[in-house]
Amino acid sequence: MQAWQVHELGEPREVMRLADVGRPTPGEGQVLLRVRAANINFPDALMCRGQYQVRPPLPFTPGVEICGETEDGRRVIANPALPHGGFAEYALADAAALLPAPDALDDAEAAALHIGYQTAWFALHRRAHLEAGETLLVHAAAGGVGSAAVQLGKAAGATVIGVAGGADKAVVARELGCDVVIDRREQDVVAAVKETTGGRGADVIFDPVGGEAYTQSAKTVAFEGRIVIVGFASGTIPSPGLNHALIKNYAILGLHWGLYNTKNPKLVQHCHEQLTELAARGAIKPLVSERVPLAGAADAVQRVADGVTTGRVTVLPSLENGAAA
Incomplete structure (x- = not known):
């Protein structure tokens, strides 16, 4: 599979490298997810720079928020288990923390709903x-x-x-x-x-x-x-x-x-239920300003880091030549 990896710390555009790697193997309590969409967050850039409170071991794949698909076909929202992050074709996540993706949102919008x-x-x-x-x-x-x-x-x-x-x-x-x-x-x-x-x-x-x-x-x-x-x-x-x-x-x-994920995870579930209900009645809808192919992830993370984007920029591994899948 293809995955972006960071082997040294620095600016995202300079240190993220797209590589062919093997699919990650789930550990105890983890599941393998096919990445349908990966949302870019500011912490992704901070991790590339080594400035975030979470510092995964090198090399790691950034991407802390995805809409993924389980092996049995369920569409879910997840925070990937680093170092196997979401800017890849497959990622790992804790099975107990998976949340159902709202039917009212497409993959990119669902990926942007969580964090x-x-x-x-x-x-x-x-x-x-x-x-x-x-x-x-x-x-x-x-x-x-x-x-x-x-x-x-x-x-x-x-x-x-x-x-x-x-x-x-x-x-x-x-x-x-x-x-x-x-x-x-x-x-x-x-x-x-x-x-x-x-x-x-x-x-x-x-x-x-x-x-x-x-x-x-x-x-x-x-x-x-x-x-x-x-x-x-x-x-x-x-x-x-x-x-x-x-x-x-x-x-x-x-x-x-x-x-809250460790101190009171039930509140995270409650919040997701509230957000799902709001999305269902159209009260909220994530602003996805850009949908980029996997090959464009490093440049997109850099632009988010530079503060020149609006709303959310989402990576879609299924995009080809920048056209909507």
């Missing part, structure tokens, strides 16, 4: 307890996890303010359903949020960016508001001023979604 939407759902509902009628501010609203937060925020009955970088991404954020879109390259984010909310600020802020975005969050969070930290795509980890949180009476919440 980003689970992260957004846990952030908004489990950690921040978002309520209908509240104002939700989403940084990187046109990105993979940001687009999920926008859709889930609207489904929950919130007013959603999306922050995007550039005119093209602002258009995408608006099409996703944002009530207000702020182009951080052209507008003063803090001033725009305060103007939109009448000076009150946002009740819940979803921040996968860190850096300057967090500084803006602290300046625009409402009384008894909640800032949920889900990542640091900017590359800068902020140091919050706890005296500021005390004076303004807001909460800073962290979310490491992966912990």
